[in-house]
Amino acid sequence: MILDLDIGNTLSKWRLKDADSSEIRSRGAVWTREEWRPGADIPDLDVVEAVRISSVARAAVLDETVGLLRRRVRHVHVARSTAEALGVVNGYAEPGRLGVDRWLGALAGYQLAGGCCAVDCGSAITIDFVLPGGQHLGGFIVPGLRLMKESLKLGTRNVAIDPESEADELLEPGRRTVDAVNHGIYMAAVSAINRIYSEVCDQEGVALPMLLTGGDARVISRGVQVPHAVWPDMVYGGLEARFPLTLAERAGKMAGAPRVPDPVSLEKIRAGLAFSMLL
Numbered sequence: 001m002i003l004d005l006d007i008g009n010t011l012s013k014w015r016l017k018d019a020d021s022s023e024i025r026s027r028g029a030v031w032t033r034e035e036w037r038p039g040a041d042i043p044d045l046d047v048v049e050a051v052r053i054s055s056v057a058r059a060a061v062l063d064e065t066v067g068l069l070r071r072r073v074r075h076v077h078v079a080r081s082t083a084e085a086l087g088v089v090n091g092y093a094e095p096g097r098l099g100v101d102r103w104l105g106a107l108a109g110y111q112l113a114g115g116c117c118a119v120d121c122g123s124a125i126t127i128d129f130v131l132p133g134g135q136h137l138g139g140f141i142v143p144g145l146r147l148m149k150e151s152l153k154l155g156t157r158n159v160a161i162d163p164e165s166e167a168d169e170l171l172e173p174g175r176r177t178v179d180a181v182n183h184g185i186y187m188a189a190v191s192a193i194n195r196i197y198s199e200v201c202d203q204e205g206v207a208l209p210m211l212l213t214g215g216d217a218r219v220i221s222r223g224v225q226v227p228h229a230v231w232p233d234m235v236y237g238g239l240e241a242r243f244p245l246t247l248a249e250r251a252g253k254m255a256g257a258p259r260v261p262d263p264v265s266l267e268k269i270r271a272g273l274a275f276s277m278l279l
Protein backbone atom coordinates (compact mmCIF):
# COMPACT_ATOMS: atom_id res chain seq x y z
CA MET A 1 0.00 0.00 0.00
CA ILE A 2 0.99 3.61 -0.61
CA LEU A 3 0.08 6.16 2.06
CA ASP A 4 -0.50 9.69 0.74
CA LEU A 5 -0.54 12.45 3.36
CA ASP A 6 -1.77 16.04 2.90
CA ILE A 7 -0.95 17.91 6.09
CA GLY A 8 -2.87 21.20 6.08
CA ASN A 9 -3.10 23.95 8.66
CA THR A 10 -6.29 22.55 10.12
CA LEU A 11 -6.76 19.03 8.88
CA SER A 12 -4.35 16.28 7.91
CA LYS A 13 -5.89 14.18 5.20
CA TRP A 14 -4.66 10.70 4.26
CA ARG A 15 -5.53 8.00 1.77
CA LEU A 16 -4.28 4.47 1.17
CA LYS A 17 -3.68 3.46 -2.42
CA ASP A 18 -3.13 -0.09 -3.63
CA ALA A 19 0.31 -0.18 -5.27
CA ASP A 20 -0.72 -3.02 -7.63
CA SER A 21 -4.20 -2.02 -8.75
CA SER A 22 -3.85 1.77 -8.19
CA GLU A 23 -7.23 1.70 -6.40
CA ILE A 24 -7.91 3.93 -3.39
CA ARG A 25 -8.63 1.56 -0.46
CA SER A 26 -9.44 3.98 2.36
CA ARG A 27 -9.19 7.59 3.44
CA GLY A 28 -9.48 9.73 6.52
CA ALA A 29 -8.68 13.03 8.19
CA VAL A 30 -7.38 14.03 11.61
CA TRP A 31 -6.70 17.39 13.19
CA THR A 32 -3.19 18.56 12.41
CA ARG A 33 -1.09 18.15 15.56
CA GLU A 34 2.47 17.67 16.58
CA GLU A 35 2.24 14.08 17.65
CA TRP A 36 1.09 11.12 15.62
CA ARG A 37 -0.08 8.12 17.54
CA PRO A 38 -0.98 5.21 15.30
CA GLY A 39 -4.53 4.30 16.23
CA ALA A 40 -8.05 4.19 14.95
CA ASP A 41 -7.78 7.48 13.09
CA ILE A 42 -4.59 6.79 11.15
CA PRO A 43 -3.91 3.78 8.96
CA ASP A 44 -1.99 0.64 9.93
CA LEU A 45 1.61 1.30 8.87
CA ASP A 46 2.42 -2.41 8.64
CA VAL A 47 0.76 -2.59 5.23
CA VAL A 48 2.48 0.57 3.94
CA GLU A 49 5.56 0.29 1.74
CA ALA A 50 5.81 3.94 0.66
CA VAL A 51 4.60 7.32 1.93
CA ARG A 52 4.27 10.57 -0.01
CA ILE A 53 3.82 13.78 1.97
CA SER A 54 2.64 17.31 1.28
CA SER A 55 2.87 19.51 4.37
CA VAL A 56 2.24 23.20 5.02
CA ALA A 57 2.18 22.76 8.79
CA ARG A 58 5.01 24.07 10.99
CA ALA A 59 8.39 22.42 10.41
CA ALA A 60 8.20 20.63 13.77
CA VAL A 61 5.01 18.82 12.71
CA LEU A 62 6.60 17.57 9.50
CA ASP A 63 9.82 16.55 11.28
CA GLU A 64 7.90 14.57 13.89
CA THR A 65 5.79 12.87 11.22
CA VAL A 66 8.73 11.99 8.99
CA GLY A 67 10.71 10.73 12.01
CA LEU A 68 7.91 8.39 13.01
CA LEU A 69 7.32 7.16 9.47
CA ARG A 70 10.97 6.50 8.64
CA ARG A 71 11.16 4.02 11.50
CA ARG A 72 8.27 2.02 10.07
CA VAL A 73 8.22 2.54 6.30
CA ARG A 74 10.96 1.91 3.73
CA HIS A 75 10.27 4.78 1.31
CA VAL A 76 9.27 8.23 2.55
CA HIS A 77 8.95 10.96 -0.10
CA VAL A 78 8.49 14.56 1.06
CA ALA A 79 7.39 17.04 -1.62
CA ARG A 80 9.12 20.44 -1.82
CA SER A 81 8.43 23.51 -3.90
CA THR A 82 11.23 23.81 -6.46
CA ALA A 83 12.11 26.25 -9.24
CA GLU A 84 10.92 23.79 -11.89
CA ALA A 85 9.21 20.39 -12.05
CA LEU A 86 7.32 18.38 -14.69
CA GLY A 87 7.44 21.25 -17.17
CA VAL A 88 6.13 23.86 -14.72
CA VAL A 89 8.31 26.87 -13.85
CA ASN A 90 7.60 28.23 -10.37
CA GLY A 91 6.55 31.91 -10.50
CA TYR A 92 7.81 32.82 -7.03
CA ALA A 93 10.97 34.91 -6.70
CA GLU A 94 11.93 32.45 -3.94
CA PRO A 95 10.43 29.19 -5.26
CA GLY A 96 10.84 27.32 -1.97
CA ARG A 97 8.47 29.76 -0.26
CA LEU A 98 5.46 28.78 -2.37
CA GLY A 99 3.20 26.55 -0.26
CA VAL A 100 3.86 23.00 -1.41
CA ASP A 101 0.11 22.26 -1.57
CA ARG A 102 -0.21 25.06 -4.13
CA TRP A 103 2.82 23.77 -6.04
CA LEU A 104 1.42 20.22 -6.15
CA GLY A 105 -1.97 21.56 -7.25
CA ALA A 106 -0.29 23.51 -10.04
CA LEU A 107 1.69 20.43 -11.15
CA ALA A 108 -1.42 18.24 -11.13
CA GLY A 109 -3.47 20.85 -12.98
CA TYR A 110 -0.78 21.30 -15.60
CA GLN A 111 -0.36 17.57 -16.12
CA LEU A 112 -4.14 17.17 -16.54
CA ALA A 113 -5.11 20.28 -18.46
CA GLY A 114 -2.01 22.07 -19.67
CA GLY A 115 -2.41 25.69 -18.57
CA CYS A 116 -4.86 26.07 -15.68
CA CYS A 117 -6.28 28.11 -12.84
CA ALA A 118 -5.93 25.94 -9.70
CA VAL A 119 -8.15 26.96 -6.76
CA ASP A 120 -7.75 25.36 -3.31
CA CYS A 121 -10.60 26.15 -0.90
CA GLY A 122 -9.14 25.21 2.51
CA SER A 123 -8.13 27.23 5.60
CA ALA A 124 -7.01 29.74 3.00
CA ILE A 125 -8.36 30.01 -0.51
CA THR A 126 -5.45 30.00 -2.95
CA ILE A 127 -5.80 30.81 -6.65
CA ASP A 128 -2.79 29.90 -8.79
CA PHE A 129 -2.23 30.27 -12.52
CA VAL A 130 -0.14 28.21 -14.92
CA LEU A 131 0.12 29.25 -18.58
CA PRO A 132 -0.09 26.67 -21.39
CA GLY A 133 3.73 26.70 -21.78
CA GLY A 134 4.17 25.77 -18.11
CA GLN A 135 4.98 29.18 -16.60
CA HIS A 136 3.40 29.49 -13.15
CA LEU A 137 2.49 33.13 -12.62
CA GLY A 138 2.11 33.06 -8.86
CA GLY A 139 -1.29 33.54 -7.33
CA PHE A 140 -3.62 34.99 -4.72
CA ILE A 141 -4.24 34.03 -1.10
CA VAL A 142 -7.58 34.88 0.53
CA PRO A 143 -8.79 33.77 3.99
CA GLY A 144 -10.96 30.64 3.73
CA LEU A 145 -14.65 30.59 4.72
CA ARG A 146 -14.03 29.45 8.28
CA LEU A 147 -11.22 31.96 8.89
CA MET A 148 -13.29 34.85 7.53
CA LYS A 149 -16.13 33.88 9.80
CA GLU A 150 -13.93 33.53 12.89
CA SER A 151 -12.30 36.90 12.24
CA LEU A 152 -15.67 38.63 12.56
CA LYS A 153 -16.10 37.41 16.15
CA LEU A 154 -19.88 37.67 15.99
CA GLY A 155 -20.44 34.38 17.76
CA THR A 156 -21.49 32.62 14.55
CA ARG A 157 -18.36 30.54 14.07
CA ASN A 158 -19.95 27.26 15.08
CA VAL A 159 -22.75 27.60 12.55
CA ALA A 160 -21.09 26.45 9.33
CA ILE A 161 -22.43 26.95 5.86
CA ASP A 162 -24.47 23.88 5.05
CA PRO A 163 -22.40 22.23 2.32
CA GLU A 164 -25.69 21.27 0.62
CA SER A 165 -26.85 24.92 0.40
CA GLU A 166 -27.82 26.20 -3.02
CA ALA A 167 -25.84 29.20 -4.24
CA ASP A 168 -29.12 31.11 -4.84
CA GLU A 169 -29.98 31.02 -1.13
CA LEU A 170 -26.46 32.03 -0.11
CA LEU A 171 -26.53 35.06 -2.40
CA GLU A 172 -29.63 36.57 -0.74
CA PRO A 173 -29.33 39.27 1.95
CA GLY A 174 -29.28 37.58 5.39
CA ARG A 175 -32.07 38.44 7.81
CA ARG A 176 -30.29 37.27 10.96
CA THR A 177 -26.61 37.50 11.97
CA VAL A 178 -25.63 33.98 11.07
CA ASP A 179 -27.10 34.29 7.57
CA ALA A 180 -25.68 37.79 7.03
CA VAL A 181 -22.23 36.45 7.94
CA ASN A 182 -22.48 33.20 6.00
CA HIS A 183 -23.88 34.86 2.89
CA GLY A 184 -21.33 37.69 3.15
CA ILE A 185 -18.27 35.47 3.34
CA TYR A 186 -19.66 33.21 0.65
CA MET A 187 -20.13 36.19 -1.66
CA ALA A 188 -16.61 37.43 -0.80
CA ALA A 189 -15.07 34.08 -1.72
CA VAL A 190 -16.95 33.40 -4.95
CA SER A 191 -16.72 36.96 -6.26
CA ALA A 192 -12.97 37.04 -5.58
CA ILE A 193 -12.52 33.80 -7.52
CA ASN A 194 -14.69 34.93 -10.45
CA ARG A 195 -13.00 38.33 -10.67
CA ILE A 196 -9.41 37.13 -10.23
CA TYR A 197 -9.90 34.48 -12.90
CA SER A 198 -11.26 37.04 -15.39
CA GLU A 199 -8.58 39.63 -14.62
CA VAL A 200 -5.67 37.22 -15.08
CA CYS A 201 -7.09 35.57 -18.23
CA ASP A 202 -7.61 39.09 -19.64
CA GLN A 203 -4.06 40.18 -18.72
CA GLU A 204 -2.49 37.04 -20.19
CA GLY A 205 -4.79 36.80 -23.20
CA VAL A 206 -5.78 33.18 -22.59
CA ALA A 207 -8.91 31.42 -21.30
CA LEU A 208 -7.71 28.77 -18.84
CA PRO A 209 -9.58 25.72 -17.51
CA MET A 210 -10.35 26.09 -13.79
CA LEU A 211 -9.92 23.28 -11.24
CA LEU A 212 -11.26 23.44 -7.67
CA THR A 213 -10.17 21.44 -4.62
CA GLY A 214 -10.20 21.60 -0.79
CA GLY A 215 -12.72 21.15 2.02
CA ASP A 216 -15.02 23.94 0.81
CA ALA A 217 -14.71 23.21 -2.93
CA ARG A 218 -18.20 21.76 -3.35
CA VAL A 219 -20.15 24.64 -1.84
CA ILE A 220 -17.94 27.28 -3.47
CA SER A 221 -18.30 25.49 -6.82
CA ARG A 222 -22.03 26.35 -6.89
CA GLY A 223 -21.32 30.08 -6.87
CA VAL A 224 -18.45 30.09 -9.37
CA GLN A 225 -19.75 31.16 -12.77
CA VAL A 226 -16.61 30.20 -14.67
CA PRO A 227 -16.80 26.65 -16.11
CA HIS A 228 -14.70 24.47 -13.82
CA ALA A 229 -14.25 20.96 -12.46
CA VAL A 230 -14.01 19.89 -8.80
CA TRP A 231 -11.06 17.58 -8.12
CA PRO A 232 -10.96 16.60 -4.43
CA ASP A 233 -7.67 14.70 -4.94
CA MET A 234 -5.79 17.44 -6.77
CA VAL A 235 -2.98 17.76 -4.18
CA TYR A 236 -2.66 13.96 -4.12
CA GLY A 237 -2.52 14.14 -7.94
CA GLY A 238 0.55 16.33 -7.60
CA LEU A 239 2.14 13.74 -5.30
CA GLU A 240 1.39 11.01 -7.86
CA ALA A 241 2.89 13.07 -10.66
CA ARG A 242 5.95 14.05 -8.64
CA PHE A 243 6.63 10.59 -7.15
CA PRO A 244 5.05 8.07 -9.55
CA LEU A 245 5.10 4.57 -8.03
CA THR A 246 2.38 2.48 -9.67
CA LEU A 247 2.17 1.45 -13.33
CA ALA A 248 -0.79 3.78 -13.88
CA GLU A 249 1.09 6.67 -12.27
CA ARG A 250 4.15 6.04 -14.42
CA ALA A 251 1.80 6.27 -17.42
CA GLY A 252 0.74 9.73 -16.18
CA LYS A 253 -2.64 8.77 -14.64
CA MET A 254 -3.81 10.61 -11.53
CA ALA A 255 -6.58 9.05 -9.42
CA GLY A 256 -9.96 10.77 -9.55
CA ALA A 257 -8.89 13.30 -12.16
CA PRO A 258 -11.99 14.97 -13.64
CA ARG A 259 -12.75 15.64 -17.28
CA VAL A 260 -11.02 18.90 -18.24
CA PRO A 261 -13.65 21.67 -18.34
CA ASP A 262 -13.90 23.65 -21.57
CA PRO A 263 -13.25 27.29 -20.71
CA VAL A 264 -15.54 29.94 -22.21
CA SER A 265 -13.96 32.15 -24.91
CA LEU A 266 -11.62 34.97 -23.97
CA GLU A 267 -14.07 37.39 -25.64
CA LYS A 268 -16.80 36.29 -23.25
CA ILE A 269 -14.49 36.64 -20.24
CA ARG A 270 -13.54 40.15 -21.37
CA ALA A 271 -17.16 41.11 -22.00
CA GLY A 272 -18.04 39.98 -18.46
CA LEU A 273 -15.18 42.01 -17.02
CA ALA A 274 -16.17 45.13 -18.98
CA PHE A 275 -19.77 44.69 -17.79
CA SER A 276 -18.72 44.40 -14.13
CA MET A 277 -16.67 47.62 -14.45
CA LEU A 278 -19.67 49.53 -15.82
CA LEU A 279 -21.84 48.72 -12.83
Ligand SMILES: Nc1ncnc2c1ncn2[C@@H]1O[C@H](COP(=O)(O)OP(=O)(O)OP(=O)(O)O)[C@@H](O)[C@H]1O
Nearest residue numbers: 008009010011121122123124144145146214215216
Ligand atom coordinates in the same frame (compact mmCIF):
# COMPACT_ATOMS: atom_id res chain seq x y z
N1 LIG B 1 -14.67 18.25 9.37
C1 LIG B 1 -14.17 19.44 9.05
N2 LIG B 1 -13.33 20.07 9.88
C2 LIG B 1 -12.83 21.28 9.58
N3 LIG B 1 -13.11 21.91 8.46
C3 LIG B 1 -13.95 21.34 7.60
C4 LIG B 1 -14.52 20.08 7.83
N4 LIG B 1 -15.28 19.76 6.77
C5 LIG B 1 -15.21 20.78 5.92
N5 LIG B 1 -14.43 21.75 6.41
C6 LIG B 1 -14.17 22.98 5.73
O1 LIG B 1 -12.96 22.75 5.06
C7 LIG B 1 -12.08 23.86 5.22
C8 LIG B 1 -10.75 23.27 5.53
O2 LIG B 1 -10.22 22.87 4.29
P1 LIG B 1 -9.26 21.68 4.00
O3 LIG B 1 -9.81 20.45 4.59
O4 LIG B 1 -9.06 21.72 2.53
O5 LIG B 1 -7.87 21.91 4.62
P2 LIG B 1 -7.18 22.70 5.75
O6 LIG B 1 -6.23 21.78 6.39
O7 LIG B 1 -8.10 23.42 6.65
O8 LIG B 1 -6.50 23.80 4.93
P3 LIG B 1 -5.13 23.92 4.26
O9 LIG B 1 -4.86 22.61 3.59
O10 LIG B 1 -5.37 25.04 3.30
O11 LIG B 1 -4.21 24.27 5.33
C9 LIG B 1 -12.62 24.74 6.32
O12 LIG B 1 -12.71 26.07 5.87
C10 LIG B 1 -14.02 24.19 6.61
O13 LIG B 1 -15.02 25.12 6.26
Ligand SMILES: CC(C)(CO)[C@@H](O)C(=O)NCCC(=O)O
Nearest residue numbers: 056097098099100101102124141
Ligand atom coordinates in the same frame (compact mmCIF):
# COMPACT_ATOMS: atom_id res chain seq x y z
C1 LIG C 1 -1.43 29.49 1.86
C2 LIG C 1 -1.43 28.14 2.51
C3 LIG C 1 -1.68 28.27 4.01
C4 LIG C 1 -2.60 27.34 1.90
O1 LIG C 1 -2.69 26.06 2.43
C5 LIG C 1 -0.12 27.37 2.24
O2 LIG C 1 0.03 27.16 0.87
C6 LIG C 1 1.09 28.09 2.78
O3 LIG C 1 1.35 28.06 3.95
N1 LIG C 1 1.85 28.75 1.88
C7 LIG C 1 3.06 29.49 2.17
C8 LIG C 1 2.95 30.90 1.69
C9 LIG C 1 2.82 31.03 0.20
O4 LIG C 1 2.37 30.11 -0.48
O5 LIG C 1 3.19 32.09 -0.32
Ligand SMILES: [K+]
Nearest residue numbers: 008101120122
Ligand atom coordinates in the same frame (compact mmCIF):
# COMPACT_ATOMS: atom_id res chain seq x y z
K1 LIG D 1 -4.95 22.71 1.21
